[in-house]
Amino acid sequence: MSKIAYVNGTYLPQGQASVNIEDRGYQFGDGIYEVVHLYRGRFVDEARHLDRLERSLGEIHLPMPMPRAALRMVLMEVARRNRVQDGLLYMQVTRGVARRDHAFPRVPVPVSLVVTIRHIPPYPKDVERWTISAITHPDLRWARRDIKSVNLLPNVLARQAAREAGAAEAILYDEATGMVTEGAATSFWIVDAAGVLRTRHLDQVILPGCTRGALIAEMEAEGIPHSLAPFSLEELRGAREAFLTSATSFVKPILRIDGQDVGDGKVGPVTRRLFDLFSRHVHAGLGNSQ
Numbered sequence: 001m002s003k004i005a006y007v008n009g010t011y012l013p014q015g016q017a018s019v020n021i022e023d024r025g026y027q028f029g030d031g032i033y034e035v036v037h038l039y040r041g042r043f044v045d046e047a048r049h050l051d052r053l054e055r056s057l058g059e060i061h062l063p064m065p066m067p068r069a070a071l072r073m074v075l076m077e078v079a080r081r082n083r084v085q086d087g088l089l090y091m092q093v094t095r096g097v098a099r100r101d102h103a104f105p106r107v108p109v110p111v112s113l114v115v116t117i118r119h120i121p122p123y124p125k126d127v128e129r130w131t132i133s134a135i136t137h138p139d140l141r142w143a144r145r146d147i148k149s150v151n152l153l154p155n156v157l158a159r160q161a162a163r164e165a166g167a168a169e170a171i172l173y174d175e176a177t178g179m180v181t182e183g184a185a186t187s188f189w190i191v192d193a194a195g196v197l198r199t200r201h202l203d204q205v206i207l208p209g210c211t212r213g214a215l216i217a218e219m220e221a222e223g224i225p226h227s228l229a230p231f232s233l234e235e236l237r238g239a240r241e242a243f244l245t246s247a248t249s250f251v252k253p254i255l256r257i258d259g260q261d262v263g264d265g266k267v268g269p270v271t272r273r274l275f276d277l278f279s280r281h282v283h284a285g286l287g288n289s290q
Contacts, residue, residue: 004081006074006115011081014116023112025094028102029151031112032056033092036075037247039123039282041085043075044247048210056148057093061104065093065113078115088248089117092150123250123282127267127275132168133256134242136233137161139172139181146204158184169244171236171257174205179230181205186249187212190231191241191263191270201228211245211278218277241268243275250282251275 003014024030034053037044050071054064065071075089094112098105124130140154158170162184170184181200182188187209189199202208219226236242240263242254251274253267 003116003118004078006078006113008110008112008114011077017114017116019112019114020097022097022100023094024096024098025092025112025150027100029149030060031092031094031150032060032062032148033090033150034148035247036089036091037120037282038079038084038087038089038117041079043089044282045210045214046072048213049247052148052208052210053091053093059144059147060149062093062095062111065111074113074115078117082117084117084119086120086122087117088120089115091115094150120248123279127251127253127272130250130275131253131255131267132244133166133259134169134171134183134244134254135162135165135167135258136180136236137170137172137184138175141172144204145181145206146202146208148207155184167256169254173233178233180233180236182207182209183244183246186244186246186252189243189245190236190239191268192231192235193238193240195240197224197226197270198231199226199228200230209245211247211250214281215245215251215274215278218281219274222277224273224277239263241271243271245278251278 004011005014005017007017019026032053034049036046036049050068057064079087079089092114096109096112098109137158158172162168162170169186171188172181172184173179174181180188187199189197191197199212200206242257242262244252244254253271254262255265256262
């Protein structure tokens with residue numbers, strides 16, 4: 001069966017889907033995207049993702065492409081037409097099609113909306129089979145990393161550097177300060193040398209990860225202590241545990257960074273507990289209507 005995409009009001013085979021060459025997303029990266037995990041026909045943390053989409057659009061002065069209820073219907077229809085129960089849905093909103101000029105179009109044009117979906121394996125059952133290695137890499141991105149912009153060239157280059165090093169992710173850091181920010185496409189956490197669970201606080205330097213936010217809410221409900229504060233590369237190198245969170249990584253342990261073991265090189269007890277905690281979060285509410 002051909003994959004089906006939604007492009008500006010039309011559902012069509014993905015191989016036939018296209019956007020105008022003067023779409024500002026193509027010309028300037030003038031747009032926002034979101035990625036949502038679909039688990040057994042239910043979007044995980046849907047409200048968080050749509051809230052973040054709306055916030056990012058507002059930060060670049062773009063309206064929502066349609067009311068939220070209508071957008072949700074489009075997302076579910078894309079999943080239905082593709083017969084996907086466990087997948088990853090991608091949506092992108094750009095400023096639309098206009099004559100190439102850096103400033104916004106003088107006469108506003110309709111925003112463009114593209115939605116696609118692909119199958120992914122369901123939430124992993126075994127944390128031991130979910131581990132990765134990573135590298136550290138300078139953070140070369142623009143100053144407003146809290147906006148989920150389609151401008152991802154620095155992220156692409158960081159991920160490619162990781163791949164060439166035989167790793168799965170690049171942990172980014174500020175060259176001027178030596179402080180860690182986040183992963184190239186993930187939120188990053190450590191259990192430091194003193195046993196404190198840490199991830200950077202939200203500001204304009206990192207993306208407000210939806211999985212990060214959901215995990216923090218679950219941790220607070222369970223009374224799991226943690227610190228939202230910056231940490232350095234030096235502290236990272238002395239960490240007992242490290243892991244990633246994202247809509248695709250869930251809670252993913254990192255066993256090696258820059259070729260060196262994290263802690264004892266095994267999945268640590270804190271990471272294991274949080275992997276199980278987020279698994280319960282993903283499985284929650286499956287009996288609800290779609």
